Amino acid sequence: MNAELFENLRLELRRGCLVLAVLAELRNEHYGYALRKALADRGMAIDENTLYPLLRRLESQGLLASQWREEDKRNKRFYRLSSDGEIILKQLLDEWNTINSAVSRIIEGEPIAEEQLSI
Amino acid sequence: MELVDRYLYAVRNGLPKGQQDDIIAELGEDLRSEIEDLESGLGRPVNEVEVVEILKQRGHPAKVAGRYLPQQYLIGPALFPIYLLVVKIVTAVLVPVFALIVGPIAVATAPQPSHAVVQSLWDLAMAVVFSVGVITVVFAILERYPVDPKPFEKWDPRKLPRAPKSTPESRSTPRATAIAELAASLIFSTLYVSWFRTTFDVGGLHITLTPIWRSMYWPFLAVILVGGVKGYLSLIWPERIRLRFGFRVAINAVTVILACVLLNAGTWVNLAAPGFPAADIAEAARWTNFGFKIFLGVTAVMAIGDAIPEGMRIFRKKTSWNYSIAT
Numbered sequence: 001m002n003a004e005l006f007e008n009l010r011l012e013l014r015r016g017c018l019v020l021a022v023l024a025e026l027r028n029e030h031y032g033y034a035l036r037k038a039l040a041d042r043g044m045a046i047d048e049n050t051l052y053p054l055l056r057r058l059e060s061q062g063l064l065a066s067q068w069r070e071e072d073k074r075n076k077r078f079y080r081l082s083s084d085g086e087i088i089l090k091q092l093l094d095e096w097n098t099i100n101s102a103v104s105r106i107i108e109g110e111p112i113a114e115e116q117l118s119i
Numbered sequence: 120m121e122l123v124d125r126y127l128y129a130v131r132n133g134l135p136k137g138q139q140d141d142i143i144a145e146l147g148e149d150l151r152s153e154i155e156d157l158e159s160g161l162g163r164p165v166n167e168v169e170v171v172e173i174l175k176q177r178g179h180p181a182k183v184a185g186r187y188l189p190q191q192y193l194i195g196p197a198l199f200p201i202y203l204l205v206v207k208i209v210t211a212v213l214v215p216v217f218a219l220i221v222g223p224i225a226v227a228t229a230p231q232p233s234h235a236v237v238q239s240l241w242d243l244a245m246a247v248v249f250s251v252g253v254i255t256v257v258f259a260i261l262e263r264y265p266v267d268p269k270p271f272e273k274w275d276p277r278k279l280p281r282a283p284k285s286t287p288e289s290r291s292t293p294r295a296t297a298i299a300e301l302a303a304s305l306i307f308s309t310l311y312v313s314w315f316r317t318t319f320d321v322g323g324l325h326i327t328l329t330p331i332w333r334s335m336y337w338p339f340l341a342v343i344l345v346g347g348v349k350g351y352l353s354l355i356w357p358e359r360i361r362l363r364f365g366f367r368v369a370i371n372a373v374t375v376i377l378a379c380v381l382l383n384a385g386t387w388v389n390l391a392a393p394g395f396p397a398a399d400i401a402e403a404a405r406w407t408n409f410g411f412k413i414f415l416g417v418t419a420v421m422a423i424g425d426a427i428p429e430g431m432r433i434f435r436k437k438t439s440w441n442y443s444i445a446t
Contacts, residue, residue, distance in 0.1 A: 032145055033152035048149055049178060052142070053186045068144075077145050 018046060020096055022054060023081060023089045026064060031076040055079055063088055122167065123150055126174050133184025142187055150177075194258045202258045209250045211355050217243040218348075233312045233340060240305050240347070292363055297353035304347025311340060325391040331384040338377055345370055364433045371426035378419035387411040 021044045022035070030038060032052060039046050058064045063085035068077050081089060105111075127150070131143050153173060158165055165173075177183060194202050222239040229235030315336060317328040349366040356362065381387065388411065390404040 031148070033149045036149070047177075048146070049183055049186050052145060052149070056138075056142075056187070074148065074151070075144065076148055 018044070018050070018054065019058070020089075020092050022046075022051070022058065023063065023085060023092065026079055026081045026085070027089075029078050029080040031071070031078045035079065058085070122170050122174060123147070123154075126150075126177075126180060129180035130184050133181050134187055135189075138187065146183075150174075192262075193255065194262050198258055198262055202254065205254055205258075206251055207355065209254060210247055213243065213246050213250065214351055217246070233315075233336070236340070236344070237309050237312045240308060240344075244305060291357040292353040292360060294354065294357065297350045297357065300350025301347050301354065302350075304343055304350060308340060308343045308347070311343060323392050323394065327389045327391070329384060329386050329389065331381060331387065335377060335381065338373070342370060342373055342377070345373075361433050364429045367429045368426045368433070371422040371429070374422040375419050375426070378415045378422070382412065382415050382419070 021039060021042075025035060025038055025042075032048070032055065035055075036046060036048065036051055039051075055064060055066075059066055059079070063082055064079050065082045066077050066079045068075055070076075127143050127147050130146065131139050134142050150173070154165055154170065157169065157173070217239055221242065222236065225235040225239045226232045229238075317332060319326040345366065349363060349370070352359070352366070353363050386408055388404065388407050390400050390407065392400050
């Protein structure tokens with residue numbers, strides 16, 4: 001029961017982070033498998049059944065652009081962040097930093113600084 | 120790579136039309152890249168077992184394809200509460216219409232009133248199923264072609280229903296219980312009117328119920344149907360548990376009365392078996408009637424035992440769940 005509950009909560013927590021990680025990694029162009037490896041190398045492993053549907057969703061939302069191109073005599077689909085994606089990524093990173101700081105303060109029991117309260 | 124091709128073909132069959140080639144090309148490329156990576160690590164070509172392992176790790180083709188399908192539901196979260204409300208209203212209207220108009224007319228004009236009662240119940244059940252079906256189709260269409268795309272944005276806290284005086288969770292009848300009571304009433308009443316008879320032949324034994332059972336026919340049917348009414352009321356007013364307790368006490372009281380009337384009859388079955396000694400048959404009848412006596416006595420005691428705590432619960436003080444908002 002606890003293991004299942006933890007797994008559900010972990011997936012919930014990870015879901016939003018994956019979008020952020022994929023968008024951030026695609027500031028540089030990657031094809032699917034290379035993107036998977038790059039994310040895994042940085043500690044954010046993602047299985048193909050999650051990554052490819054996510055890439056399609058982000059592309060249909062206009063945050064990514066893709067292109068089929070030949071590399072090493074094989075056709076590969078390359079993804080990169082679109083201009084809309086860059087704006088959204090910046091907003092998401094700001095939000096991520098705010099949440100991260102707030103959660104850190106909550107965990108450590110620190111009060112919020114007065115100048116931050118006035119924002 | 121035949122296994123990979125077979126796998127990709129199986130995935131393709133479950134993908135949305137129009138995107139199949141594109142997705143399969145990308146998945147195929149990903150698979151081949153992974154296999155190449157593994158081969159360069161091993162320093163040799165992969166064997167069939169290793170390919171099978173990779174494919175199994177990716178998951179069943181139907182599961183993989185399912186990840187590319189849009190999330191589907193017939194009625195979404197925005198419309199579902201309204202859908203549920205409409206279903207409740209229609210059901211709450213249908214039942215009184217059948218109970219007070221359609222049923223009585225059918226019973227009054229039918230040659231066999233008890234059959235008409237059960238037939239009316241089935242007609243009601245079918246009417247409910249048909250109505251819920253039509254409502255579901257209408258809401259499914261509204262879900263696809265919404266008239267108002269933002270129903271959650273147009274609301275007023277002042278128009279929300281008042282909170283009940285008692286805690287709904289702790290003082291309400293579970294929906295499953297209410298539905299089970301309704302279904303049991305429908306099934307038992309059908310079996311009762313279909314199979315009720317006063318003579319039975321078991322092997323060479325001829326069993327005849329005494330006339331008291333014939334006179335109990337309608338009271339028994341009434342008790343079964345009242346059980347259904349209790350289930351229905353619990354379904355539409357789950358928080359009105361005092362009403363439910365009242366029904367339960369009434370049903371138990373009637374059960375006690377019926378058991379006493381039956382007990383007063385003294386004899387409940389007569390047995391006959393041509394070719395068997397009359398003394399043996401009389402002894403068997405005596406023991407069978409004794410069994411009935413015990414059964415009826417136990418039934419009466421159990422009904423009393425059930426009615427007393429239920430009756431006490433009617434007068435038990437309500438628990439409040441009102442709370443104040445700290446200011």
